[in-house]
Ligand SMILES: Cc1ncc(C[n+]2csc(CCOP(=O)(O)OP(=O)(O)O)c2C)c(N)n1
């Protein structure tokens with residue numbers, strides 16, 4: 123792709139995810155087919171070989187994430203994509219990638235659940251699974267696109283965050299976002315940041331693999347580069363070896379949390395629409411944010427002071443942006459295609475400052491602008 | 504300095520992570536010794552070797568050796584290894600698993616790695632039991648034997664690991680024991696040398712759990728049982744079913760040539776690149792631009 127002139131393209135969300143990943147430098151894909159994520163895998167199978175990248179269809183999702191972690195440790199940017207059932211299978215290895223600090227990107231194109239659920243219907247039921255699905259107490263970065271352009275940019279950013287913070291990054295798409303075709307204008311290549319993991323600069327004899335030199339994120343060498351070190355899912359000391367020593371365990375756990383929490387402002391990513399004077403603010407993400415924007419525009423035409431805060435980062439939860447909106451408005455409306463997973467976070471952050479109204483739908487159909495508008499009117503009265 | 508001391512200094516992380524976690528008399532140390540001698544003899548550099556292990560007593564081996572080492576999740580070592588090998592085909596990737604690790608939780612990955620024929624060397628340390636979790640029966644525990652999760656005795660038949668690998672398509676399959684340490688290191692060398700998925704099943708002793716539960720005596724007595732039960736494959740072919748009862752074959756069980764995943768994928772890459780460059784010259788550019 124020509125990285126210097128803006129390009130107009132006609133893409134499906136899943137296609138944009140693939141293109142975003144390739145633009146970010148992803149050169150390894152391992153996966154297992156599942157609706158509605160399969161197009162990502164099919165396109166990767168087509169595109170990877172000509173780019174000198176590697177593609178493999180594994181025997182299941184557990185294997186897929188295992189292979190992704192292996193490839194990343196060998197120095198290649200790697201990703202996989204799945205939907206709810208496959209995402210559940212990946213949880214143990216996701217925890218491994220967190221603890222071993224292995225950069226990688228996992229796309230979950232959400233569908234209705236639980237279990238095999240509603241394979242071809244949109245849903246947002248995996249938000250808290252993305253946050254808390256793997257065992258143990260750990261931070262995570264979760265991003266959610268709502269347009270095809272978002273799919274491209276969010277995927278690029280997911281790779282950037284994963285490289286920068288040495289952590290798996292989860293992209294939560296949904297059936298509608300992933301399957302909608304749209305014309306979009308890609309940013310010029312020189313406008314796009316591209317972040318690579320920090321490599322060690324010391325000679326191998328001096329390399330202490332999990333020492334951070336004040337950065338919170340240790341430099342990472344690849345297998346085969348001459349820095350022989352040990353990688354494990356066990357809690358480890360700065361040399362990478364398993365430890366039970368409370369002081370070392372504490373230091374490790376604390377650093378894992380802080381490398382994300384201390385960079386919260388960098389990771390928090392939201393888009394405000396009509397917030398300057400908004401009295402009613404909708405907080406939405408994914409395909410629902412599209413309906414919400416439509417509803418806000420209609421409300422404005424009717425003279426209502428409505429606004430939208432679209433969340434692109436779901437975790438770490440963009441507390442500051444939500445707090446700011448809560449202070450300035452009279453009510454927050456959180457429409458979601460689940461029983462209320464992000465509204466919990468909103469209520470936690472709001473702490474009674476303004477009304478929080480929820481609109482939940484879980485019948486496999488989209489939340490329409492009309493439904494949102496209706497809820498806003500009800501809230502007015 | 505004695506040769507063995509030299510090897511220890513060269514290959515073990517002696518200044519870093521000892522003493523090890525294994526029980527006295529455990530077979531894992533013998534396997535580690537044979538592996539190091541094989542690597543030393545074949546003159547691989549430490550930087551080109553990646554040792555990937557699963558979870559179990561045997562899985563701890565990766566901590567002790569001075570290679571690129573990766574201690575994965577239980578049963579998934581082969582999947583991590585697949586990613587490494589595809590990303591960097593020049594690396595020599597060795598995978599160490601326990602019988603429970605490779606055949607119970609990892610059984611699916613095991614048959615598919617063999618079928619796919621990706622260029623990895625897999626060693627399964629078969630002590631007939633789950634060691635690390637305290638002696639539960641594994642898919643390699645023979646029928647009638649004792650374990651902590653059998654009420655009276657094991658009512659499940661055992662996998663024949665090496666035969667399973669042959670059936671799944673592995674191009675190189677061998678079986679050795681901790682007792683036949685010299686043969687073991689030669690078999691590891693052969694497995695490392697082989698281009699394709701090579702599997703080595705290694706019968707070892709877990710005196711702490713399997714041996715104690717099944718009244719097999721000390722580690723030495725368990726190794727004597729290995730000596731008395733193992734039959735070289737050449738001889739095995741001529742034995743009747745009755746003569747084979749309670750015995751197993753050792754040596755190379757399968758050694759064949761078949762196209763490997765990595766080589767096939769290289770061909771796909773070359774062709775895809777040719778098509779891409781043709782398309783680019785035809786269209787003047789590529790992609791679904793409007
Ligand atoms: C997903 C998961 N399930 C269970 C365990 C617990 N576990 C640890 S080691 C092990 C069995 C190990 O047995 P084997 O692979 O035969 O190796 P050995 O200890 O005998 O060398 C089990 C079940 C785990 N770590 N992860």
Ligand code: SF4
Pocket residue numbers: 524525526528529530531560561630634635708709710711712
């Ligand atoms: S429990 Fe068995 S396999 Fe594990 S270290 Fe002890 S003897 Fe070896």
